[in-house]
Amino acid sequence: MAERREQIVAAALELLEADGREAMSMRGIAERVGIRAPSLYKHFPDKAAVELELTVIGLTEMAEALEAAEPGLLSCARAHRSFALTRPHLYRLTTTDPLPRMLPEGLEARAAGPALRATDGRADLARALWAFAHGMVMLELDGRFPTGADLEPAWIAGCTAFQNMTVKED
Amino acid sequence: MAERREQIVAAALELLEADGREAMSMRGIAERVGIRAPSLYKHFPDKAAVELELTVIGLTEMAEALEAAEPGLLSCARAHRSFALTRPHLYRLTTTDPLPRMLPEGLEARAAGPALRATDGRADLARALWAFAHGMVMLELDGRFPTGADLEPAWIAGCTAFQNMTVKED
C-alpha cells in the first residue's frame, strides 16, 4: 500500500521533471506504474494529493541544496538559482502552487532557514532576499529577460544590496 | 470583424479577472459573446492568440500604473504591488506566460522603464529591483508568506537596500 504510493509519486516526479507539469497526467502516471488511472484513486484522493507529495519532495531537496551551500548570502542565492535551473519543473510546482497548509511540520521553516541565516536572522530582510532570488529565477525560467542577457550582474547587484543591509544596521 | 475581436478579448478579460485563468475557457468566452466556441476560431487562430491580447493589455496597464507613480524607488514598488493585488489574475497571466515574442514594439521596454528610472538607468540594478518586486508579489499572491504576516517591513527593507545602491556607486 505505502509502496504503491511511493511508486506513484516516483512516476509523477519522473513525468514532471522529464516533460513538465502538463505531461504529468493521471493516465500517464498510471501507465508508468502499470495500472489504470482510476486505480490511482485507491491510493490518493485526487491529483492535488499527489502533487502535494511532490511539493514536499521539492521543498525538502531545495532546503538540502541551500543548507549545503557555503555560508554567505551570495552562495545561498547561487544555490537557489542552481537548484531552480537544474530542476525547473519541480521548482515551479513546489513554488507556484497555492501552497496547501498540510505540509510536514517545520518544512517551510527549514526551507526558509538559510535565507534567515544569510541575513543575520532579520525576518524582513530574509523575506526580501527570498523574494529577490525567487523573482530572478522565475523571470529567467519564464524567459522574461532579453534572450542571451547576462544575468550575473543583476544577481551580484541584488546580493550586494542585501549584503550591505546586514553589515550596516548591525 | 475587428469589433468582434474586441468583444472576444473583453469577454476573456472579464472571465479572467472575475474567476481566474481556468475559468477563461473558449466555450465560456464564446457564451459571453453570444456565439459558439468554434466560431471564435474565425477571429483568432487559437486560445494563445487571445491570451496574447490580454498580455498586451496587462503589460500596457501595468506600465501606465508604474508611470503614474510618484518618482522614487519605493513609490514604484508600491505601485507594482498595488497593481498586482488589484488585478491578480491579469498580473499572473501577463507575467507568468512563456512571453511570446510578438508583443508590440517597445511595450516591454516601456514596462521596464520606471524600474530603470528608479535605479538611475543601471540595467543590472533595475533587473534586480524588478525581480524583487515580482518575487514579493508572486509569493504574496501564492500565499507563501505566513498568513497574516505584515509584509511592509520586507518591502521597505528591499527598497532601502536597492536605494542605497543607487546613491552609493554614483
Place this chain on the structure above:
DNA sequence: TGGACAGGCTAACGGTGTTAGCTTATGTTT
C-alpha cells in the same frame, strides 16, 4: 445573376480529472 467570402453553426476527436460499479484476491473471523 453569380461567385467569393465572412462568419455563424453542429458534430466530433482526443485529451483531461474524476466517479460508479463490478470483480478478484487476500485475510480475518466465526
Place this chain on the structure above:
DNA sequence: AAACATAAGCTAACACCGTTAGCCTGTCCA
C-alpha cells in the same frame, strides 16, 4: 472450513477542455 470484509485492480462513463471538419447563410462586388 465457511463466510464475510477489505484492498486494489478493472471497464465504462461523465463533464469538461481546445480544436477541426464541414456545412449553411447572408452580404457585397463583378
